[in-house]
Every structure is written in C-alpha cells, then in structure tokens.
Amino acid sequence: MDPLMAGKICMVTGANSGIGKETALGLAKMGATVVMVCRNRAKGEAAQSAIKQQSGNESVDLLLANFASLQSVRQLAISFTQQYSRLDVLVNNAGSFFGRRMVSVDGYEMTFAVNHLASFLLTNLLLDILKASAPARIVNVSSDAQMAGILNFDDLQMSKRYRMFGAYAQSKLANTLFTYALARRLEGTGVTVNCLHPGVVATNIWSQALPGFLRPLAGVSRFFGITAAEGARTSLYLATSPAVEGVTGQYFASSQAKSSAKISYDPAIQERLWQVSAQLTQFS
Numbered sequence: 412m413d414p415l416m417a418g419k420i421c422m423v424t425g426a427n428s429g430i431g432k433e434t435a436l437g438l439a440k441m442g443a444t445v446v447m448v449c450r451n452r453a454k455g456e457a458a459q460s461a462i463k464q465q466s467g468n469e470s471v472d473l474l475l476a477n478f479a480s481l482q483s484v485r486q487l488a489i490s491f492t493q494q495y496s497r498l499d500v501l502v503n504n505a506g507s508f509f510g511r512r513m514v515s516v517d518g519y520e521m522t523f524a525v526n527h528l529a530s531f532l533l534t535n536l537l538l539d540i541l542k543a544s545a546p547a548r549i550v551n552v553s554s555d556a557q558m559a560g561i562l563n564f565d566d567l568q569m570s571k572r573y574r575m576f577g578a579y580a581q582s583k584l585a586n587t588l589f590t591y592a593l594a595r596r597l598e599g600t601g602v603t604v605n606c607l608h609p610g611v612v613a614t615n616i617w618s619q620a621l622p623g624f625l626r627p628l629a630g631v632s633r634f635f636g637i638t639a640a641e642g643a644r645t646s647l648y649l650a651t652s653p654a655v656e657g658v659t660g661q662y663f664a665s666s667q668a669k670s671s672a673k674i675s676y677d678p679a680i681q682e683r684l685w686q687v688s689a690q691l692t693q694f695s
C-alpha cells in the first residue's frame with residue numbers, strides 16, 4: 412500500500428498480459444483503483460482475478476475495447492466517463508506487431524492504428540477528465556525502436572512497401588512525437604505526459620516477430636530479455652513516483668530521462684503528425 416496512490420484511479424490499456432498486466436498489478440498493490448482495458452473478455456477477466464488475488468485489492472475493474480476500431484475507442488472513453496468521476500493516471504500501453512500488412516476496421520495500417528491512433532484518440536477524449544483530476548499523469552509506452560523510426564508522410568499507411576519492423580518503429584516514433592506535442596498543449600494544466608522504453612522484455616509481443624518454432628520462447632525471460640515485472644518498472648515509476656512530480660515531455664528508460672530520436676524533437680514534425688492523426692481519427 413502506498414498512501415500517495417490510495418484512492419487514485421488509474422487506467423492501463425493492454426492490461427491482460429506482459430508489461431501492462433504487471434503495471435496494473437503494481438498499481439493495485441499500491442492501493443489504487445485500477446481500470447484494466449482489454450480487448451478479450453475471457454483474457455481480461457482471468458488477469459483481473461489474478462491481479463485481485465495477488466494484490467489483495469478488490470478495486471480492479473475491467474473495460475473492453477478493441478484498438479483496431481476507433482469506434483470502440485470512442486465507446487471506451489464514454490463508458491469510462493459514465494462510470495468514473497476522475498482519472499489520475501492513464502497508461503497507454505497496448506501495442507502489437509504484425510508480420511504482414513493488415514488494416515484496421517477504419518482502413519488504416521494496423522500497427523499505426525493500434526499503437527498510435529488509438530492512444531492518440533483515447534488520450535484526447537480523456538483530457539477533460541484528466542485536467543479536472545490534476546495533478547494527473549499520462550504515461551505512453553514507446554520503445555527504443557523509435558530510434559530507427561521513419562515517418563513517411565507520403566505513405567504513413569505503408570501501402571506501397573510494408574515492413575514489420577519499419578511499421579513498428581514508425582508507430583513508436585509516433586508515440587514519442589505525440590508525447591512531446593501533448594506536453595506542450597498541457598503546460599500549466601497540472602497534467603504531465605512522458606514516454607518510455609521498457610527494456611527488451613519477454614512478452615507475447617515477440618511471438619509475431621519470431622519464426623514459428625521459436626514462438627513458445629517469446630514470454631520466457633531466461634531466453635529472451637527481462638521479465639514483464641522488470642519491464643513494468645519505468646511505467647510504474649512515471650505513473651507514481653514523487654520524484655517525477657511535475658516532470659513532463661520526456662523520454663525515459665530504466666527510470667532515467669534519456670534522449671529520444673533526434674527527429675522526435677522537431678516541433679514541425681510533431682505538429683504535422685498531430686494534424687494528420689486528428690484528421691484520421693476525426694478528432695478536433
């Protein structure tokens with residue numbers, strides 16, 4: 412139990428597995444009310460009951476949303492604001508890889524849609540309740556993959572040439588650019604926003620990237636990176652630590668501020684991505 416977190420309401424997206432599940436568990440252990448966002452009811456309920464049992468905290472709720480659908484994201488924001496009167500922490504964690512090019516319900520390249528557009532829209536739809544709950548924090552789970560990211564504004568949907576890692580790196584660069592553009596907009600509101608690299612973490616996400624025979628190893632940390640609990644540490648640090656009270660617009664790894672890709676600091680690119688994202692999500 413952490414007296415600073417007791418009574419706070421924290422939303423974690425992609426909370427049924429990997430880093431998101433451990434982030435939700437860590438927040439529940441501190442005594443926060445945790446709102447888990449998952450796309451699959453059975454997986455979500457299984458994780459919810461495990462988190463309640465391991466934390467001893469019954470205030471662990473579940474909302475369902477598929478981030479491959481902007482309508483589902485909109486419905487999530489409506490359901491949340493109907494059920495809760497405040498939001499102290501939003502952890503935008505849900506993310507994925509896609510071995511071949513796929514499109515979302517809205518017709519957008521799936522990596523860009525799930526990893527960037529969904530959290531862009533969700534965050535913007537929740538900004539009023541975050542501001543009304545200030546001091547509040549937004550934590551965006553990016554990745555060092557953003558260092559290799561290229562935003563090709565002529566083909567953001569990668570319809571001409573799709574590369575799995577290129578699409579992933581682009582989406583994670585977008586998370587970082589979004590963080591910096593949002594921090595500028597939130598100045599003076601008491602709402603902070605930071606992004607992070609969690610480390611190379613043994614989770615299900617890698618199963619898409621590995622050849623079939625290696626897929627069972629994706630979640631096994633002794634073969635493949637740090638554990639999900641270790642991977643959640645920087646998310647939890649940014650979500651809860653008094654040491655980062657008021658800190659905003661930064662990129663973190665291992666709970667330390669560090670530099671992100673050079674291009675991510677370009678305000679013109681940040682703003683261009685914001686405008687395109689607002690247009691694609693029909694958010695104004």
Ligand SMILES: NC(=O)c1ccc[n+]([C@@H]2O[C@H](COP(=O)([O-])OP(=O)(O)OC[C@H]3O[C@@H](n4cnc5c(N)ncnc54)[C@H](OP(=O)(O)O)[C@@H]3O)[C@@H](O)[C@H]2O)c1
Nearest residue numbers: 425428429430450477478479505506554611612614615616
């Ligand atoms: N693992 C790493 O080494 C690493 C490194 C850098 C950054 N990251 C980032 O960390 C975050 C968490 O990933 P993870 O490694 O913990 O992987 P994970 O275990 O696969 O967790 C990803 C979560 O996102 C959810 N998700 C995926 N697609 C979704 C959709 N369309 N709608 C709603 N939820 C969806 C997943 O739900 P399902 O279980 O239903 O698929 C799952 O809960 C991601 O943003 C990832 O890019 C991971």
